[in-house]
Every structure is written in C-alpha cells, then in structure tokens.
Amino acid sequence: MNFAVLVNEGPYQHEAADSAYLFCRAAIEAGHRISRVFFYHDGVNNANRLSEPPQDDRNIVARWSKLAEAHGVDLVVCVAAGLRRGIKDELLPPGFRISGLGQLIEAGIEADRLVTFGD
Amino acid sequence: MAKKFMFVNRKAPYGSIYALEALEVVLITAAFEQEVSLAFLDDGVYQLKKGMMPKGIEMKNFGPSYRALPDYDIDKFYVERESMEARGLTPEDLLVEVEVLSAQELGQLMEAQDVILSF
Numbered sequence: 001m002n003f004a005v006l007v008n009e010g011p012y013q014h015e016a017a018d019s020a021y022l023f024c025r026a027a028i029e030a031g032h033r034i035s036r037v038f039f040y041h042d043g044v045n046n047a048n049r050l051s052e053p054p055q056d057d058r059n060i061v062a063r064w065s066k067l068a069e070a071h072g073v074d075l076v077v078c079v080a081a082g083l084r085r086g087i088k089d090e091l092l093p094p095g096f097r098i099s100g101l102g103q104l105i106e107a108g109i110e111a112d113r114l115v116t117f118g119d
Numbered sequence: 120m121a122k123k124f125m126f127v128n129r130k131a132p133y134g135s136i137y138a139l140e141a142l143e144v145v146l147i148t149a150a151f152e153q154e155v156s157l158a159f160l161d162d163g164v165y166q167l168k169k170g171m172m173p174k175g176i177e178m179k180n181f182g183p184s185y186r187a188l189p190d191y192d193i194d195k196f197y198v199e200r201e202s203m204e205a206r207g208l209t210p211e212d213l214l215v216e217v218e219v220l221s222a223q224e225l226g227q228l229m230e231a232q233d234v235i236l237s238f
Binding site for chain 1: 122136137140143148150151153233234235236237238
C-alpha cells in the first residue's frame with residue numbers, strides 16, 4: 001500500500017513525531033511505501049537542523065533524514081507554517097524540502113491512505 | 120476521479136493555531152476540484168460562532184472566511200449535535216448554514232470519506 005503521512009506536532013514536546021516515524025519504519029519493513037511525509041503546524045519544527053538532543057536521547061531530526069536517504073521518502077515542510085515559525089531553506093536538514101499545502105492535498109489524492117499524527 | 124475530503128475541526132478558534140491553519144488547508148483544497156466537506160465537533164463548533172471579536176487578543180477575525188467558502192464550492196458544513204448542544208448553541212448562533220448530525224450519523228459519513236484531515 002502507498003501511504004502518505006501528516007505530522008502536526010513538533011519533536012520532543014509531543015509524541016506525534018515519534019509515532020509518525022515509527023509508523024513509517026514499520027510500514028516500510030512490512031513492504032509498504034511511504035510516498036510523502038508532510039510537516040504542518042508545529043510539525044515544521046521537525047525540520048530544524050540546529051536541533052541537538054542529549055547524546056543518550058533519540059535524534060528525531062536526524063532520524064527523518066536517514067529515512068529519506070534510505071527509502072526515498074519525500075519530506076515536505078509547509079512553506080506558510082514554516083515561515084511563521086522561522087523554518088527556512090537554510091535551516092533544513094538533509095532530505096527535507098519546503099513546498100506548499102498543495103503537496104499535502106496531492107498526497108491525499110495519490111496515496112491509498114493519508115495518516116495524520118497530532119492532537 | 121475526485122476524492123471525498125473531510126476536514127474535521129475539533130479545536131476552539133483561538134487559543135491554538137489549529138483552526139486558523141486548518142482553514143488555510145481548506146482554501147488550498149478548493150483549487151484541487153475534490154469533494155470537500157467540513158465537520159465541526161467538540162470545541163470546534165465554536166469556530167462557526169457568530170460575533171467573534173478577537174481584536175482584544177490581537178488576533179485576526181477569521182470567522183468571515185467560513186462564509187466565503189461557498190464561493191469556492193465548499194458548502195457542506197456538518198455540526199455534531201452532541202457537541203453543539205453541550206455548549207448551549209443552536210444553528211442560529213452559527214455563521215453559515217449547517218447540517219446538524221448525531222455523533223453516530225457523522226461517524227457513518229466519515230466512513231464514506233476517502234481522506235479525513237483532522238485538526
């Protein structure tokens with residue numbers, strides 16, 4: 001199955017970013033495809049390469065980049081939500097790109113399922 | 120072929136950014152020629168309340184934007200009866216014409232959707 005994922009919460013503050021990542025990994029391991037992960041609301045803060053968690057904690061941002069590199073997952077940050085929160089091109093970690101909300105709707109149209117993670 | 124998109128609005132209009140940014144997604148979706156409907160439940164029913172005056176909290180009044188949606192062929196507004204009644208509201212208190220459905224009826228309607236975006 002082809003899944004698209006929507007992440008609506010920031011990293012560390014809320015479990016949504018973790019659950020979304022673990023869902024993506026489990027889906028890929030089960031032979032499904034994750035065509036796109038779209039970051040909206042405070043979810044755009046998942047795309048801040050300056051994030052530096054303590055060594056003994058999971059690195060949420062780097063984990064997304066690795067997922068993109070290993071499995072070609074398209075990580076898209078909403079431009080409007082990102083601008084509000086200061087997430088711009090120069091802040092993006094590898095594998096992320098900034099685009100418009102149309103990419104979320106397009107993902108909803110093209111994927112078999114769109115799965116939302118958030119409050 | 121057009122997909123059925125339902126936007127599920129569950130949060131109060133002010134106090135968090137969910138409602139405002141959800142409305143931004145709805146407006147973009149209008150350009151994709153999909154079958155769009157909006158559902159309002161929990162505190163989300165307050166999003167449609169007439170007479171919002173958020174100037175005092177330095178917020179833009181986005182209530183009028185809901186009234187503009189029918190111009191974009193988005194005119195299916197569903198309100199959950201239980202949520203509306205629990206908050207002492209009636210359809211006359213609301214900015215747009217709505218169809219009031221029970222939680223169970225709304226659940227059936229959700230069952231018939233292709234994509235549900237919940238904010």
